[in-house]
Amino acid sequence: MKCSNRINGVGTSPVRKLIPYANGAISKGKKVYPLNIGQPDIKTPDxxxxxxxxxxxxxxxxxxxxxxxxxxxxxxxxxxxxxxxxxxxxxxxxxxxxxxxxxxxxxxxxxxxxxxxxxxxxxxxxxxxxxxxxxxxxxxxxxxxxxxxxxxxxxxxxxxxxxxxxxxxxxxxxxxxxxxxxxxxxxxxxxxxxxxxxxxxxxxxxxxxxxxxxxxxxxxxxxxxxxxxxxxxxxxxxxxxxxxxxxxxxxxxxxxxxxxxxxxxxxxxxxxxxxxxxxxxYETPDEYFKEVNEEYTKRRDTLYAEMSTMEGVVCSRPEGAFYSMVKLPVDDAEKFVIWLLSEFDINGETVMMAPGEGFYATPGAGINEVRIAYVLNVEDIKKAMNIIREGLKQYPGRTV
Amino acid sequence: MKCSNRINGVGTSPVRKLIPYANGAISKGKKVYPLNIGQPDIKTPDxxxxxxxxxxxxxxxxxxxxxxxxxxxxxxxxxxxxxxxxxxxxxxxxxxxxxxxxxxxxxxxxxxxxxxxxxxxxxxxxxxxxxxxxxxxxxxxxxxxxxxxxxxxxxxxxxxxxxxxxxxxxxxxxxxxxxxxxxxxxxxxxxxxxxxxxxxxxxxxxxxxxxxxxxxxxxxxxxxxxxxxxxxxxxxxxxxxxxxxxxxxxxxxxxxxxxxxxxxxxxxxxxxxxxxxxxxxYETPDEYFKEVNEEYTKRRDTLYAEMSTMEGVVCSRPEGAFYSMVKLPVDDAEKFVIWLLSEFDINGETVMMAPGEGFYATPGAGINEVRIAYVLNVEDIKKAMNIIREGLKQYPGRTV
CATH class of the missing domain: 3.40.640.10 (Type I PLP-dependent aspartate aminotransferase-like (Major domain))
Structure with a gap:
């Protein structure tokens, strides 16, 4: 008895595949900023x-x-x-x-x-x-x-x-x-x-x-x-x-x-x-969208401003949604994220992101990219960006 | 442009395919007893x-x-x-x-x-x-x-x-x-x-x-x-x-x-x-099941007692769930149900059932069968059974 070939062909989501490492970090008492998943922190209208x-x-x-x-x-x-x-x-x-x-x-x-x-x-x-x-x-x-x-x-x-x-x-x-x-x-x-x-x-x-x-x-x-x-x-x-x-x-x-x-x-x-x-x-008043939009604009601006000043990082300015696909100066973004979760922290805090390779069909593409969901408030994004900045400096697999 | 072959292979559910006829009857002001679908009328526990x-x-x-x-x-x-x-x-x-x-x-x-x-x-x-x-x-x-x-x-x-x-x-x-x-x-x-x-x-x-x-x-x-x-x-x-x-x-x-x-x-x-x-x-107390069970037992008994006395009908006594698969003395159960919905009523009331053929893989099997869901109260089941009994007497495609 074995499962179907079609199900065997299904891989693990890059958004969720590193959750065991995040849980590992959390179980060691670390705080993990979840930039991996598009789960907004905005209040659902009452x-x-x-x-x-x-x-x-x-x-x-x-x-x-x-x-x-x-x-x-x-x-x-x-x-x-x-x-x-x-x-x-x-x-x-x-x-x-x-x-x-x-x-x-x-x-x-x-x-x-x-x-x-x-x-x-x-x-x-x-x-x-x-x-x-x-x-x-x-x-x-x-x-x-x-x-x-x-x-x-x-x-x-x-x-x-x-x-x-x-x-x-x-x-x-x-x-x-x-x-x-x-x-x-x-x-x-x-x-x-x-x-x-x-x-x-x-x-x-x-x-x-x-x-x-x-x-x-x-x-x-x-x-x-x-x-x-x-x-x-x-x-x-x-x-x-x-x-x-x-x-x-x-x-x-x-x-x-x-x-x-x-x-x-x-x-x-x-x-x-x-x-x-x-x-x-669907009865939600328009002001809701205006407020949400202003909030995400601030988050986007914070993310982009921080990323743009990190050496070796290629980041285009996101125009919509709440994601950014970022190229990092690392050998392998998945290894980098695992390293962040397992080996690195600043004052007990670290960052979770989605490795980029799973977002590409072309083999090998996106290997040094991550998807970042800017679904956290500005303060948290700043802290997370600082962790990535310092992490990139210390990561052994840094390429440039 | 055309849809996939796999979706074209999908048929319409026998439980729901005659809904347009039921709606037709309702739009003419008739009451339709829904014996086609396994939608219980029991109150959901609060x-x-x-x-x-x-x-x-x-x-x-x-x-x-x-x-x-x-x-x-x-x-x-x-x-x-x-x-x-x-x-x-x-x-x-x-x-x-x-x-x-x-x-x-x-x-x-x-x-x-x-x-x-x-x-x-x-x-x-x-x-x-x-x-x-x-x-x-x-x-x-x-x-x-x-x-x-x-x-x-x-x-x-x-x-x-x-x-x-x-x-x-x-x-x-x-x-x-x-x-x-x-x-x-x-x-x-x-x-x-x-x-x-x-x-x-x-x-x-x-x-x-x-x-x-x-x-x-x-x-x-x-x-x-x-x-x-x-x-x-x-x-x-x-x-x-x-x-x-x-x-x-x-x-x-x-x-x-x-x-x-x-x-x-x-x-x-x-x-x-x-x-x-x-x-x-899952915290629902056991009495709930006892009551529900007693209610369904009565419904089952009512259905079976009525069906057993209809000439030419073959009906086994259901032991569980709330369905009965019943063989009717008709040429084609689907035609019979359509006839009930379009041409027949007793005091403005008629019955909807699911034609049996769709429940079989063997071609032609179940053509004179219906699935009856006994999800209505005893009084309504009695009325519905009376409609089926009289309908069978008058239906032009009766076989025995």
Whole structure:
């Protein structure tokens, strides 16, 4: 008896694989700043808890497989506020953005089909690719270019060489890069998808997290790609409600929605109370986003200012989300993080980050990079940066 | 652009496919008794809501991917109460029994591998089989035998003829049959799994729903199959909390747990509040089960008494769960249910049931059967039975 080959192909998440080392540090009484995981420390608006407290039900029943009407309507209105008009039937509620992506990929790609990503890309995509035996094809981007897209020709060449590409999967704003694609880039991807008859899976869960008046251009605002486009969304980051696990799939492609709906039926429904809370969150006043945005701007600025002055570090200024992909002057970023957790501290404090290699499809790429989630307050980020700065000076595997 | 072949292979659930007809009847002002879906009308114990009301958290965070410790420990203690000792690490919390099964099948079977079921079997299994391209192999059982297992030789013959069988998937008590396997039958399956080196996936979500002192013998109490066994469990039926979507996977097979854990990590976590509520539900006093059991016994007895006196109907007395698979004297049970919903009523009331064909792998089998979920109170069941009795008399496609 052995497990399936497909599950054996699944690796461990780079975001979580070093947790045993972090736990080791904690068990020795050290404090560990968690820069590895995109878990915001922002308070979840009380609207969520209030709605659940006020919700009366005697029997916790299966709710509709496509989602509770109040939540679907709330999302519909939210999109309408961005000038994107979606019908009730074009929205399916899911258990987080992760279920949204799993169901979408099952519906679009067969075993051996390919999905195009821009590397570095969100490492959790890999688990789904491997489990569903979808092959990943990567277009490379670089820290030096702020991880923006290469020229159209380059992307088209990759598509021409890989005829089994069924979809382009793109987070915008980007995780792990923090890159916000320009309108021209969104247009470029839209054109390529249309011309080559492939789907776009737009992962836009960080839509509100853009800094300094830069704007997240949603693929939902582009014309002519209605049949190509599937938007993946979630309340996790928008309302700092990761633990609620509420996401959705949005598409005007009727066949795609009908097919995914069959999968929704098979898992019966998404948790009822969390949907009630999520629907209420969409009433959150705009000031909330303004405050959150100001806070993240400060964090981003702190991180970037500190990183920019560390010798040998290459760090582009993140434009959105709350991640930065940083190149370090080390032999191997994973070894460096393990060393920080096992061998190093300043006054009993150290830092956890996600090693970069797991965010790349190209072998060997990202080996000296880390993803940093700036989800801590400014004071803590300063302390964490100081630990990295001093750590880099003392780390035996330093390269420059 | 077209969707994947694997998703195209997925059919519509027999439990839900006739919902448009039910909605049609409702829109004409008719009352429809829902006997199609296993949605109990029993009140969810208030412990669930109370625990959530009292739970204080400022930020809804990702909780551990394997589940919240308080819930894992509650399940551990619950199993211990049945004499089954599982370690904390042998339990993974999932989003309902349906996610538990999806993750387990992904971990055990590759594309083209086979899973053995006893037909009729829970129709939702089919969606997962199709989506994951796992082939189903069925051992047939009959209403006339109360859907109990055939002789060992017969099952072994099927296994010999199908060398790619990786697992036996068995709900006990049975859905859609209501059959509770005897200790000898559980032993039989255990022996076969051990001798042939295949996994047992025991779906025991109806464990407490057994009537008249008949006993659900859990596979977890059998010796020598520790490495073979994966138990799928859920709070949905046990505590009438279907809408909470809390289930779990339990196994002493370390590799299986480690592999599935990777999938758990990729979907980050199961909703936090629902886990808090679920943990509290495990404190439900034993009287609750006694009362629920008495209520279901009455419902079962009402259903069986009524069905037994209908001419041409073959109905075994359900021993557990809250389903009965019933053979009707009709040409096609699906047509009969559509007819009931579209053309028939008694004083503006009619009945919805799940057509039987979708519960069989063998083509043509179950065509004159329905699954009835006796999840309504005795008065409503009596009314529903009267509608079926009169409907059968008037239905144009009656066969005997």
């Amino acid at each position: 609207l969520f808890f209030e709605a659940i407290r006020n919700y009366k039900t005697e029997v916790l029943k299966y709710v509709p497989s496509n989602g509770m009407p109040e939540l679907i309507n709330a999302i519909k209105d939210y999109y309408s506020g961005y000038g994107m008009e979606y019908a009730f039937e074009e929205i399916l509620i899911t258990c987080g953005g992760s279920e949204a992506l799993l169901l979408t990929l099952l519906a679009l790609a067969d075993v051996g089909d390919q999905v195009l990503v821009v590397e570095p890309y969100y490492a959790n995509y890999n688990t789904i690719f491997k489990a569903l035996e979808i092959d990943v094809v990567a277009v490379s981007t670089k820290a030096e270019d702020g991880f923006h897209l290469p020229a159209k020709e380059e992307i088209e060449k990759v598509i021409k060489n890989n005829p089994k590409i069924k979809a382009i999967l793109l987070p915008n704003p980007g995780n792990p890069t923090g890159t916000v694609y320009t309108k021209e880039e969104v247009q470029l991807i839209s054109d390529i998808a249309k011309e080559n008859d492939i789907y776009i899976i737009a992962d836009e869960v960080y839509r509100e997290f853009v800094y300094e008046g830069s704007e997240c251009v949603s693929f939902g605002t582009m014309e002519g790609i209605e049949e190509n486009l599937i938007i993946i969304d979630s309340i996790s980051k928008r309302y700092s409600a990761c633990g609620a696990r509420i996401g959705c799939i949005i598409s005007k492609n009727k066949d795609v929605i009908a097919q995914i709906y069959k999968l929704c039926q098979s898992r019966l429904s998404v948790p009822e109370l969390e949907q009630v809370g999520a629907a209420a969150l | 412990l669930f809501f109370e625990a959530i009301r009292n739970y204080k958290t400022e930020v809804l965070k990702y909780v551990p991917s394997n589940g919240m410790p308080e819930l894992i420990n509650a399940i551990k203690d619950y199993y211990s109460g049945y004499g089954m000792e599982y370690a904390f690490e042998e339990i993974l919390i999932t989003c309902g029994g349906s996610e538990a099964l999806l993750l387990t099948l992904l971990a055990l079977a590759d594309v083209g591998d086979q899973v053995l079921v006893v037909e009729p079997y829970y129709a939702n299994y089919n969606t997962i089989f199709k989506a994951l391209e796992i082939d189903v192999v069925a051992v047939s059982t009959k209403a006339e035998d109360g859907f109990h297992l055939p002789a060992k030789e017969e099952i072994e013959k099927v296994i010999k003829n199908n060398p790619k069988i990786k697992a036996i998937l068995l709900p006990n008590p049975g859905n859609p049959t209501g059959t509770v396997y005897t200790k000898e039958e559980v032993q039989l399956i255990s022996d076969i799994a051990k001798e042939n080196d295949i996994y047992i996936i025991a779906d025991e979500v109806y464990r407490e729903f057994v009537y008249e002192g008949s006993e659900c013998v859990s596979f977890g109490t059998m010796e020598g199959i520790e490495e073979n066994l994966i138990i799928i469990d859920s709070i949905s039926k046990r505590y009438s909390a279907c809408g909470a979507r809390i289930g779990c996977i339990i196994s002493k097979n370390k590799d299986v747990i480690a592999q599935i854990y990777k999938l758990c990590q990729s979907r980050l976590s199961v909703p936090e509040l629902e886990q808090v509520g679920a943990a509290a539900l």
